[in-house]
Amino acid sequence: MTNIKKHSTGSKEVLVEVDRLSKKFCVDLKTSLWYGLKDLYTNVLGNHQDRVLRPKEFWAVKDISFTLRRGECLGLIGHNGAGKSTLLKILNGLIKPDAGKVHIRGRVGALIELGAGFNPILSGRENIYNNGAVLGFSKAEIDAKLEAIIDFAEIREFIDMPVQHYSSGMKVRLGFAVAAQMEPDVLIVDEVLAVGDLGFILKCFKTIDTILPHTAVVFVSHNMPMVSRICNQAVLLEKGKAEFQGNNVSKAIDLYYSKFDASEKAIVFDSGLITLDSVSIITDKYSKGIPVLSWKDDLILCLKLTNLKLEKVPYISVYIYDKEQRSAGVLFYEFTNKSIAKGGVNISLIHKNIQFSKGIYNMTIIIYEEFEYKPIYRVNSIQSFQIEHNVESWTPLLLDSNIFYENN
Numbered sequence: 001m002t003n004i005k006k007h008s009t010g011s012k013e014v015l016v017e018v019d020r021l022s023k024k025f026c027v028d029l030k031t032s033l034w035y036g037l038k039d040l041y042t043n044v045l046g047n048h049q050d051r052v053l054r055p056k057e058f059w060a061v062k063d064i065s066f067t068l069r070r071g072e073c074l075g076l077i078g079h080n081g082a083g084k085s086t087l088l089k090i091l092n093g094l095i096k097p098d099a100g101k102v103h104i105r106g107r108v109g110a111l112i113e114l115g116a117g118f119n120p121i122l123s124g125r126e127n128i129y130n131n132g133a134v135l136g137f138s139k140a141e142i143d144a145k146l147e148a149i150i151d152f153a154e155i156r157e158f159i160d161m162p163v164q165h166y167s168s169g170m171k172v173r174l175g176f177a178v179a180a181q182m183e184p185d186v187l188i189v190d191e192v193l194a195v196g197d198l199g200f201i202l203k204c205f206k207t208i209d210t211i212l213p214h215t216a217v218v219f220v221s222h223n224m225p226m227v228s229r230i231c232n233q234a235v236l237l238e239k240g241k242a243e244f245q246g247n248n249v250s251k252a253i254d255l256y257y258s259k260f261d262a263s264e265k266a267i268v269f270d271s272g273l274i275t276l277d278s279v280s281i282i283t284d285k286y287s288k289g290i291p292v293l294s295w296k297d298d299l300i301l302c303l304k305l306t307n308l309k310l311e312k313v314p315y316i317s318v319y320i321y322d323k324e325q326r327s328a329g330v331l332f333y334e335f336t337n338k339s340i341a342k343g344g345v346n347i348s349l350i351h352k353n354i355q356f357s358k359g360i361y362n363m364t365i366i367i368y369e370e371f372e373y374k375p376i377y378r379v380n381s382i383q384s385f386q387i388e389h390n391v392e393s394w395t396p397l398l399l400d401s402n403i404f405y406e407n408n
């Protein structure tokens with residue numbers, strides 16, 4: 001790995017080059033140590049068989065290549081164990097790849113593991129000096145940055161306390177403050193950022209926005225809105241391999257979401273006063289059993305309620321969630337005729353011109369005896385539906401905008 005001092009040859013210089021990077025691990029420690037010894041011996045003899053998997057080995061990262069320029073932010077996404085942190089650790093020089101090359105130009109600021117890079121028995125202040133020195137700053141340069149780092153981390157009262165006594169959030173605050181305030185050319189940020197509170201996360205995004213024009217950022221997260229917010233390219237990792245990579249971040253996010261199934265129906269509360277017999281969405285199009293609507297279609301939800309043992313007609317709320325389990329909307333229904341036929345009732349809830357963005361949504365239905373009070377029945381993920389649109393978007397709504405005023 002090359003790590004040279006900051007130089008600028010224009011705003012779009014390549015700062016990170018990763019070429020067919022691979023890293024294998026072994027599932028058990030004893031075998032791993034044995035292979036390590038064997039590898040030492042064969043390496044001395046100059047005989048490399050790095051790309052071959054031996055029993056109990058697996059590829060944590062396999063043939064990953066990308067190029068990142070100044071001003072670009074790459075999002076690394078994928079489910080737990082996909083290889084994201086391993087890739088970051090290789091980029092940061094913490095572990096050696098088994099195959100492939102990493103070429104990094106400039107100063108690297110990294111926030112990889114909670115507390116990584118900090119000496120736990122030294123104070124926050126001493127660690128700032130240590131980290132600054134590792135990044136190649138002189139004492140005078142660190143002196144000049146110290147106040148900004150402490151202010152950014154908002155841990156002034158605790159700056160002389162040993163880092164081992166910091167809370168998780170305080171460690172992340174200090175780690176990000178050092179990584180971001182030391183003018184890195186390449187900033188590597190792992191999921192640990194999420195440990196910070198919302199105020200700090202918002203501050204980090206503002207900082208990333210500010211330094212991004214001069215920096216190449218590699219960002220790992222499970223939080224897709226965050227990825228979408230700052231990344232202009234993405235790699236979706238699956239068992240160490242790039243399943244998707246490119247500038248279409250929304251597409252990468254869509255593929256990531258498609259790996260999770262939030263559609264498992266669960267009755268979480270049933271008082272026995274009502275039975276929700278059937279739920280359906282009116283459409284003539286289905287994909288893998290899920291009703292499909294086009295953007296701006298009418299959403300027509302039909303419910304059949306039976307076994308009514310209530311004095312009055314209940315209230316019904318239908319909560320619609322996106323793949324991120326963010327609430328995308330609520331449909332309310334209140335019967336106008338309060339007297340109910342004991343046998344049952346069919347109702348249709350209609351939402352016209354649905355403007356949800358492309359993706360899969362699911363519904364949770366709660367039936368109340370009184371308005372949003374005394375729930376008598378609740379079923380989660382009772383009905384999924386898919387919205388079709390040619391625009392990839394991670395936001396729940398894709399609003400139609402009509403031109404109100406046009407000035408030529």
Ligand SMILES: Nc1ncnc2c1ncn2[C@@H]1O[C@H](COP(=O)(O)OP(=O)(O)OP(=O)(O)O)[C@@H](O)[C@H]1O
Nearest residue numbers: 025026027060078079080081082083084085086087
């Ligand atoms: N030092 C190690 N020795 C053996 N296996 C390891 C080691 N480090 C990581 N692994 C394995 O490599 C695979 C990739 O792990 P990695 O931490 O890179 O995943 P990740 O995508 O960052 O996951 P998460 O989203 O949970 O943080 C996992 O199967 C993990 O168990």
